[in-house]
Amino acid sequence: MWPPRARVVADAGLRDDRPVIGVFSRLARWKGQHVLVEALRSVPDLQAVIVGGALFGEDAYEAQLRADIVAAGLEDRVRLLGFRRDVPALMKGVDFVAHTSTAAEPFGRVIVEGMVAGKPVVATRAGGAMELIRDGETGLLVPPGDAAALADALRQLLADPARAARLAERGEAEARETFGVHDYVRNIERAIGAALAR
Known part of the structure; x- marks a missing residue:
């Protein structure tokens, strides 16, 4: 069995x-995949997988995204993988996770998933992301x-692997502490106990 990173690289046809970096969300302009494509123009040592399909009539956005990748000369470094059922394995196989939404989301599940996967996460400073990530710490x-x-x-993470590792480690610890199964069960027990006490 291949290690997760080797599998992603081989599956996407990228250099090892x-x-x-991975972006995991449906393809939609407000999800901001085009922002990552634009950013990658000036980060030549980074490759990307964009995981998710076009839903709800977003086919034109997908076509534009593909055209932007070609126009930027990034077709050898950026892969659109479409809808996938193996997202946890893919997330384990990337080096970084990005959450690129251009609009505030109440809860960026991908942020927590990336943290739990032990990856440094870069997210937009809006909505729930600001509650999930302590900038520069997690x-x-x-x-x-x-x-x-x-x-x-992205250049900061690439230039300082030790910092990237610290962000990943702290992010994972915080996500597991906040969103882990044990804490979830404990919170449910408290809620049930409070309801029964009434």
């Missing part, structure tokens, strides 16, 4: 000597839609 936050800021954050 360069790091890979991940990095960038302004929504700001490709230059995203590129800068």
Whole structure:
């Protein structure tokens, strides 16, 4: 059985000597995959997998995204993998996870999943992401839609692997503590106990 990273690289047809960032969400303009594509223009040592399909009539966005990848000369570094059922394995196989939404989301599940997978997460500074990530401690936050800021954050992670590892370690610990099964069960027990006490 292949290690997770080797599997992702082989599956996507990417080089095994360069790091890979993953974006995991349905294809939609407000999910901001185009922001990552723009950022990658100035981060030549980074490859990307974009996992998710076009739903709810977003086919034109997918076509535009593909055209943007080609126009930027990134077709050798960026792969659109479409809808996948093996997202946890793919997430384990990338080096970084990005959450690129241009609009605030109440809860970015992908952020928590990336943290639990032990990956450094870069997310947009909006909505629930600001409650999930302590910027510079458990991940990095960038302004929504700001490709230059995203590129800068990615360059920081690439330039300082020890920092990236610390962010991943702290993020994973916090996500497991906050969203782990034991805490979930304990919270349910408290809620039931409180309801029964009434």
